[in-house]
Structure formats: structure tokens, C-alpha cells
Amino acid sequence: MKHPFQKLTTPFEEGHRSWSETYPRPAMARDSFFSLCGAWELSAVKNGEETFRSSVTVPFPPESRISGVERALAKGERWLYRKTFTLPADFCKARTLLHFGAVDQIAEVTLNGVSLGIHEGGYLPFSFDVTDALTAGENTLTVNVTDDTDTDLPYGKQRKKRGGMWYTPVSGIWQSVWMESVPADYVSDLEIRADLQTVTINTQGGTEEKTLSVTTPNGEIRYTYKGDSFTFTVEEPRHWSPEDPYLYCFTLQSGEDTLRSYFALRVITTEKIKGIPRLCLNGKPYFFHGLLDQGYFSDGIYLPASPEGYTFDIETAKKLGFNMLRKHIKIEPEEFYYQCDRLGMIVFQDMVNNGKYRYIRDTVLPTLGMKKRPFFRAGKKQRFHFEKTAKETIRLLQNHPSVCYYTVFNEGWGQYDGDRIYKELKALDPSRIWDATSGWFLGRESDVDSRHVYFRPFAVGKRGDKPVVLSEFGGYTCKLEEHSFNLNKTYGYKTYTDLPAFRAGLEQLYRQQILPGVKEGLCGTVLTQLTDVEDETNGLVTYDRRVVKVDPAAMSALGADLQKELEA
Numbered sequence: 001m002k003h004p005f006q007k008l009t010t011p012f013e014e015g016h017r018s019w020s021e022t023y024p025r026p027a028m029a030r031d032s033f034f035s036l037c038g039a040w041e042l043s044a045v046k047n048g049e050e051t052f053r054s055s056v057t058v059p060f061p062p063e064s065r066i067s068g069v070e071r072a073l074a075k076g077e078r079w080l081y082r083k084t085f086t087l088p089a090d091f092c093k094a095r096t097l098l099h100f101g102a103v104d105q106i107a108e109v110t111l112n113g114v115s116l117g118i119h120e121g122g123y124l125p126f127s128f129d130v131t132d133a134l135t136a137g138e139n140t141l142t143v144n145v146t147d148d149t150d151t152d153l154p155y156g157k158q159r160k161k162r163g164g165m166w167y168t169p170v171s172g173i174w175q176s177v178w179m180e181s182v183p184a185d186y187v188s189d190l191e192i193r194a195d196l197q198t199v200t201i202n203t204q205g206g207t208e209e210k211t212l213s214v215t216t217p218n219g220e221i222r223y224t225y226k227g228d229s230f231t232f233t234v235e236e237p238r239h240w241s242p243e244d245p246y247l248y249c250f251t252l253q254s255g256e257d258t259l260r261s262y263f264a265l266r267v268i269t270t271e272k273i274k275g276i277p278r279l280c281l282n283g284k285p286y287f288f289h290g291l292l293d294q295g296y297f298s299d300g301i302y303l304p305a306s307p308e309g310y311t312f313d314i315e316t317a318k319k320l321g322f323n324m325l326r327k328h329i330k331i332e333p334e335e336f337y338y339q340c341d342r343l344g345m346i347v348f349q350d351m352v353n354n355g356k357y358r359y360i361r362d363t364v365l366p367t368l369g370m371k372k373r374p375f376f377r378a379g380k381k382q383r384f385h386f387e388k389t390a391k392e393t394i395r396l397l398q399n400h401p402s403v404c405y406y407t408v409f410n411e412g413w414g415q416y417d418g419d420r421i422y423k424e425l426k427a428l429d430p431s432r433i434w435d436a437t438s439g440w441f442l443g444r445e446s447d448v449d450s451r452h453v454y455f456r457p458f459a460v461g462k463r464g465d466k467p468v469v470l471s472e473f474g475g476y477t478c479k480l481e482e483h484s485f486n487l488n489k490t491y492g493y494k495t496y497t498d499l500p501a502f503r504a505g506l507e508q509l510y511r512q513q514i515l516p517g518v519k520e521g522l523c524g525t526v527l528t529q530l531t532d533v534e535d536e537t538n539g540l541v542t543y544d545r546r547v548v549k550v551d552p553a554a555m556s557a558l559g560a561d562l563q564k565e566l567e568a
Contacts, residue, residue, distance in 0.1 A: 004486055004487045004488040004489070005485060005486060005487075006484065006485055006486075006487060007065055008298035008299075008483065008484075008485060008543060008544035009298070009299060009544060010297060010298055010299045010304065010305055010309065010544050010545050010546070011308075011312070011545060011546065012297075012299070012304050012305040012306045012308045012309040012312065012545070013066065013299055013305040013306070016305075016306035016307070016308040017306055017307055017308065018037075018306055019035075019037050019059055019176055019303075019306065019307065020035040020037040020038055021035075022176070022307050022335060024099065024101055024125075024175070024176040024178055024333065024334065024335070025099075025125075025334055026334060026335065026338040027190075027261050027262065027334060027337075027338065027399045027400065028190045028259055028261055028399075029259065029260040029261065030180055030182070030257075030258065030259060030260075031258070032091070032093070032180040032181045032182065033178060033179075033180055034087060034088070034091060034178060034179040034180070035176065035177075035178050036058070036083055036085060036141070036177040036178055036179065037057075037058050037059055037176055037177060037178070038057065038058060039055050039056075039057060039058075040055070040056050040057075040058050040081050040082060040083045040173075041053075041055060041056075041081070041082040041083070042054050042055065042056040042062065042069060042079060042080070042081055042082075042172075043079070043080045043082075044071075044073065044074070044077045044078070044079060044080075045077065045078055045079075045080050046074070046076045046077045046078075047076070051074070051077060052071065052077075054068065054069050054071075055068060056068060056069050056081070056172075058081075058083075058173050058177060059101065059173055059174055059175050059176050059177065059303060060174065060300045060301075060303055061104070061170035061171060061172055061173070061174040061300070061301055061302055061303070062079065062171065062172050063168055063169070063170050063171065063301055064170070064299065064300045064301040064302075064303075065299060065300075066299045066300050066305055067300070072169070072171070073147060073171055078144060078145055078146045078147075079143075079144070079145040079147075079171060079172045080142065080143075080144055080145075081141075081142060081143040081144075081145065081172065081173060082140065082141070082142050083140070083141045083142075083177075084138055084139065084140050084141075085138070085139055085141070086137060086138050086139065087134070087139070087179070091179075091181055092131075092134070092181050093181040093182060093183050093256075094131075094181075094182065094183050094184035095129055095131045095181070095182050095183070095184065095186065096129070096130055096131050096134055096179060096180070096181045096182075097127050097128070097129055097130065097179065097180050097181075097182060098111070098116070098127060098128045098130045098141075098177075098178075098179050099125060099126075099127040099176075099177070099178050099179070099180070100119070100125060100126050100127070100173070100175070100177055101125050101174075101175025101176045101177070101333050101334075102122060102123055102124060102125065102173075102174055102175040102331075102333070103119065103122065103143065103145060103172060103173050103174070103175075104122030104123075104145075104147055104170055104171050104172060104174060104302075105120065105121065105122045105145075105146065105147045105148070105149070105150060105153050105155075105171070106118065106119070106120050106145065106146040106147070106153075107119045107126075107143050107144070107145055107173075108143070108144040108145075108146075109128065109141070109142070109143050109144075110141070110142045110143075110144075111128075111130050111133040111134070111139060111140070111141050111142075112133050112134070112135055112139055112140055113140075114132075114133040116128040116130065116133065120153065120385070121153055121154060121385065121388075121389055122147070122153065122154065122155070122174075123154055123156075123330070123331040123352050123389065123393075124331065124389065124392050124393070124396060125175070125396070130179075143172075143173065145171060145172045145173070147169075147171035147172065149169055151354055151355060151356055151382075152354055152355070152379065152381040152382045152385055153354055153385050154351075154352035154353065154354045154385060154386065154389050155169075155352070155353075155354060156329040156330050156352050156353065157294065157296075157328070157329055157330070158170065162534065163489065163491075163535055164489075164491045164535055164536075165491060165536065167294075167296055167301075167533060167534050168301055168534065170301050170302045174300075174302045174303055175303065175333050176333065182257060183255060183256035183257050185205065185206055185207050185254070185255050185256070185257065186205055186206060186254070186257040187203050187204065187205050187206040187252065187254050187257055187259055188204045188205035188206075189203065189204040189205070190202075190203055190252070190259060190261060190399070191203070191398055191399065192261070192263045192398070192399045193398075193431070194263045194264065194265055194266075194401070195265070195267050195431075196237060196239060196265050196266070196267055196282060196283070197233055197234055197237045197265060198231060198232075198233050198234075199231065199232055199233075199234060199248075199263055199265075200229060200230070200231040201229070201230050201231075201252070202228060202229045203228050203229075203252070203254070204228065206228075206254030206255065206257055207254050207255035207257075208226050208227065209224065209225075209226050209254075209255075210224070210225060210226070210230070210252060210253060210254045211223070211224050211252070211253040212224075212225070212230060212232075212250060212251075212252055212253075213250060213251045213253070214232075214234075214248055214249075214250040215248065215249045215250065216234065216248060217236075217238060217246075218235075218236065234248070234265060237265045238265065239265050239266055239282045240264035240265060240266040240282075240344075240401050241266065241281060241282060241286075241344065242318070242323040242324075242344040242345060242346060243344065244344070245264070245341065245342060245343060245344030245402075246264065247262040247263070247264055247341060247342065247401075248262060248263050248264065248265070249261075249262045250262065250263070261399070262341070263399070263401070264341065264401035266281065266282055266401055266404075267281075267282060267283070267431070268280070268281055268404045268405070268431075268432065268433055269283070270433065270447055270448075270466070270467055271283075271285075273285050276463075276521045277463075277465055277466055277467045277468075277521065277523075278467055278521075278523055278566075279433065279448075279467045279469075279523040279524060281346075281404075285523075285566050285567065286563070286566075287518065287523065287524065287562045287563045287565075287566045288323065288324045288346060288348070288405075288469070288523065288524030288525070289321065289322050289323050289324060289524070289525060289559045289562050289563075290322055290323070290324030290325060290326050290346070290348060290524065290525060290526045290527070291317055291322050291324075291325055291326070291526065291527050291529060291530040291540070292326050292328050292472060292526050292527065292528045292529035292530065293313065293317075293325040293326060293327050293328060293529070293530045293531075294328050294329075294330065294529065294530075294531070294533050295327060295328070295330045295332055295336075296531075296533045296534070296543075297309055297543075297545075298485060298543045298544045298545075302330075303333070307335050307339075309545070310332070310335060310336045310339050311339050311343070312545055313325075313530060313531070313541075313545075314339055314340060314343050314345045315343060316530075316541060316548060317345065317530060318343065318344070318345060319552045319556070320540065320548075320550060320552055320555040320556065320559075321552075321555045321556035321557070321558060321559025321560065322555075322559060323344075323345070323346055323559070324345065324346040324347070324348060324524070324526075325340070325345055325346070325347055325348070325530065326347075326348040326349075326350065326407070326471065326526045327347055327348070327349050327350060328350050328410075328529075329350045329351075329352055329353055329410060330350070330352060331349075331352060331393060331396070334396075334400075337397060337400040337402060337403065338400070340400070340402035340403075341400055341401055341402045344402075345402055346402055346404050346405075347400070347402045347403045347404065347405075348404070348405040348406075348407065348435075348471075348526070349393070349397060349403050349405065349406050349407070350406075350407040350410060350438075351386070351389070351390045351393060351406065351407065351408055351409075352389060352393075353386075353409070353410060353413040353414045354382055354385055354386050354389075354414050355378055355382050355386070355413065355414025355415075355416075356414070357413045357414075361412070362411055362412040362413060363411065366411070366412070366439070366440040366441070367454070367455060372441070376415065376416055377416060378414065378416040378417075382414065382416075383416065383417075386414065387421065387424075390408070390421070390425055391425070391428060394406075394425065394428050394429050398429065403432065404432055404433060405432055405433040405434075405435065406425070406429075406432055406433070406434050406435065407435045407438045407450075407471070408421055408422060408425065408434065408435065408436050408437070409436065409437050409438065409441070410438045410439060411438065411439040411440065411441075411452065412437075412439070412440065412441045415437065415441055418436050418437055418441075418443040418445070419436070419443045419444050419445040421436070422434055422436040422443070422445040422446060423445060426447075433447045433448060434446065434447045435447065435448050435450045435469065435471065436450075437450065438450045438452070438471045438472070439451065439452035439471065439472065440452065446466065447466065447467075448466050448467050448468070448469045448523075449463070449464060449466045449467065449468045449469065450469050450471045451468070451469070451470055451471065452470075452471060452472040452473065453470060453472075453473050454472070454473060454474070454475055454493045454528075455493065457513055458470060458473060458513045458514070458517060459513070459516075459517065459520075460517045460520035460521050460522055463520065463521045467521070467523040467524075468517075468520075468521045468522050468523055469522075469523055469524040469525075469526075470514070470517070470522060470524070470525045470526065471524075471526050472526055472528055473509075473525065473526070473527060473528065474493070474506070474509060474527040474528045474529075474538070475492055475493030475494065475528040475529070475538045476492065476493065476494045476495075476496060476502060476505055476506060476509070476538055477490060477491075477492025477493070477494065477495045477496065477536075477537045477538045478495075478496045478497075478498070478499060478501075478502035478537065478549055479495075479537040480537075480542055480547055480549070483532075483542035483543065483544050483546055483547055484532065484537055484542070484543065485532070485534045485535070485543050486534060486535045489535050490535065490537055491535040491536045491537070491538075492536060492537060492538040493528075493538065499549055502549060502550075503549075503550055503551060503554065506527075506550065506555075507554065507558070510558050510562075511558075514562070515561060515562065515565055518562060518565040518566050519565065519568075523566075525562075527540075531543060531545065540555075
């Protein structure tokens, strides 16, 4: 019998910039960069005994094909990563920092036998000052990883028993590991806040006096100032949008420390236009025409084989006329957000859910119209990790202008205290739109009226005082077997057997339901979805990124018509 799971290759595996060559933090870059990606030793350990040994290619999770391992942790096992390295003789300055992009779920890090610390949570970066643990010659770095897919920690779409809308779980190191060297007085944090003309640069650490050099369309502007905060005004501002994603690059000099970064001038607001609540970009009504983006790849699962995978997804969405991606219950490496900044792709960013998901309570009953959530109190551990991760996510993505909108809870998964959490997170970043409860189980507090509609025709209907966003819809399936992961099972909400019918179905969906809704108050849509993912074949692009199922000209015409309808 033929194995149901196909090993699909993508176009990003050879001939592209590697993760070892890619600076992991483009919004706060230094010349000092030493990558620890590449070959590591990997062991599985259970009850103190080694049960498996291999070489693994970091930063790909061991479950992925291109990691060279293709193995998941068995019950009771943990991963032990080991890497030996020697730094260049001229690398180290006063202090040396070790950075991890993300390790799923719990990482205990040791360098040359010195314990550096423990990090919990599989989606956010963390770092250590390793100056005192380094040696002049060979160094040995070890990472002990525990991943039981603890649902009290954010876990996203991962499930041990994958299938349907749940995907293969990952574990261990799945983003870049790297080092940088800094002077004794260095800038440890950089925060940028900008509107349509005014920019504030906030820093932590570094020397008292700093020099800021900003490149503008009219030449370079230089400011010298003292302290940790500086505000200035940009003359003849050029505003960022998907149509003109202009980035102002700058250099910040603080003593011997030099940083490179960028900012953009843009605002996103809610306004009443002709009596209808609208989402506005840079003060004008804008239709947010988007796709659900799960961020899964057939080669590296949670990470594309090269950064080109992200560029391909963003550029393909743009060629199809879309201006927004809803990053669904996953936080990507900063490279993804940088490419969205650079290429002009708005990001609607989900928080990564935790807590138990109940199919009947969270999907079946709401789909049937029972959208009042039963009272639910999350446990102390769940609350702690969700709120901590959400706040750290805001801080991580603060400087990326493409991120315009946050979703707190999706379809009730782990939902609790929605009104309180909305207020607390909104206070931390009032410059973005906040969708407290995407889909259903609505509370009192949210910036938008966020709906999911799959199994009935969409109509705006009764409208309140908030912009209406159809934050999920569609899910139409067309399976191309030679480009599909699971040959035996298919998951989607409406099935087409050939591409012409699939394309016609999407055209009809938009023109008969979405376009009429724009006049009634619809401000944005998120079609399910950008790409196929494992069993799901409801993408506009196949899981291996080798076939675009729709016609770019026809899809671009739809996107243009949506904005025209809004402006008419």
C-alpha cells in the first residue's frame, strides 16, 4: 500500500540565501554577527539514558525532513542539542551575547558547563550575556529541550494527533541561533513610535550622548541628542502603504555602539465615514483584502528552507491583489515581518493561543448560531503564560510598521477575561487595531466587529458602531494530488474537483457576497487561505509552493474592485 504522506520539496531548498547568512534581527542590526546555525549533535534522552542520536541541521525542527532527523519526541523523552564552536580571534568586544530566535517549548541552556538559564515558551526570542562563560578556544553549547505540547503554554495549531485543521507538532530549536559582540555601554533595546510625521526613538542602555542619522528622499538628516528618548518631525513625509512601502533607514551611534534600523510613517484608525464605521489607513478608508496565513511549509514545517519562502508567499499574495496577511496563531522570525515592511504587506497578527480547545463548545455550537460562550475560568498557569507571551509579542513587533492589527482570542480557544485583557493590551499599544474575539463569543470591548462565516451566505446585516471585519471565510478546496501532503484525507469546507470550477467558485463568492457587503459596512476580509497545509487543500497555492491555483489577473481585478466599491 502506498504511504499516504508525500515528501514534498519546495523551490526554496537550494540556490537561495540560507538562514546562516541571514541577520536575524533586521530592525536592530549590528555588524557583529556569528551564526550558530548548521550542524549540531542531537540526542533523545529518557530517564537519563540516550535513546537516539543524530546530527540535526539547525534551525529546522527535528520533525522536519530538511532537519535530517524526521523524528518526534517519544513520551518521556527530551532533546539534548550540542554544538562546539570557536569564535574568530577579533570577534569579542567588551560583552558577548547569545541569541535564540525560538525554541519549543522549554529550553535549558548551558555554555562550557555554566548554566545560563531556562526559557519557557516556544515562539519568542531570548538571549544571554555569555561573556564570562566563553573560552578563548573551543566552546561547547548545550540546549536541553522539553516539549510535551503543554497546552498551558502557547501551542498554536500543533497537536500530537495531527489531522484536519491540526498540524504536525514541532519541538526544539526552530529559529536562528547566533551571537553578537557589543561594547561595555551598548543599546540593549530600541523602540520606535511613529505617526504620519512625528517619530520618537526610545532606547535602553548605551551612552548619554547619541547621534541619529536618517536617510530621507531629500538626503540625510543628522541629530545629536542626550538621553534615552528623542522626538523629531519629518518634513515632506512619505507615508507607508502596500502601494508605496517606503522605509526611512537610520543609523544610531551611541559611543562605540552602532545600530541600523528603519521606521515608516503610517497610522491605522477607525473613523466614521458617511455614517459608517470604517478602518482607515493614513486617514483614508482602506479595504483590507487578506488571506489567512498559517506559516507552515512542507520542507521545514514551521520554517521555510530559506528566507525566500517568506518572500515568495508575500510576493505571491501581492500578485494576486491581496494587501494583507492574517498571521494565524503563530509568531514568525523577524525576517518575515521585515519582508512585509519592505514589500508592503499589512499583517493582522494573532496572539498564540493556549488552553484547551473543545470542538463542540468552540466550533460546532457557534457555527449553529449559539455564540454566547459558557463561563470559563482559565487556570493560573494558562493565564500567566498567555498574558506574558501577549505582552512580549507586542514588544517584539512594535517596530514593524506592517503589523497593523492584533487578534487576542480566536474562536474561543483558551478565551477568558476578554474585556480586561483587551484593555490592558490596547493600553500597551494603542497605535494598532485590536480584535478581542475573532469569530464569536463577543465581549463588550473590541475595536472591530469580527466575524467568521463558512457554511452560510455572508451578509453584513445588523451593524453596530464598530467596523465589520470578516476575519475568516471561504475554505474552498481543490486538491492537486501530486502536490498534496495527505493522499488519503482532505479537509476543507467546499470541494471542487478541477481548477476552473474552483476559480469560478471563488469569483462568485467575492462578487455575490463580499462586494455587496462593502457598501453595507464591510471593511476587511480574510479568505481561508494562502496555501494548503497538510490535510487542508483550501489554499490558493499548493503546500509545496509549486502551483498557484488561481489566475493572478482575475484575482487582482477583484481586489481593485473592492477598494473601488469602498471609495464610490
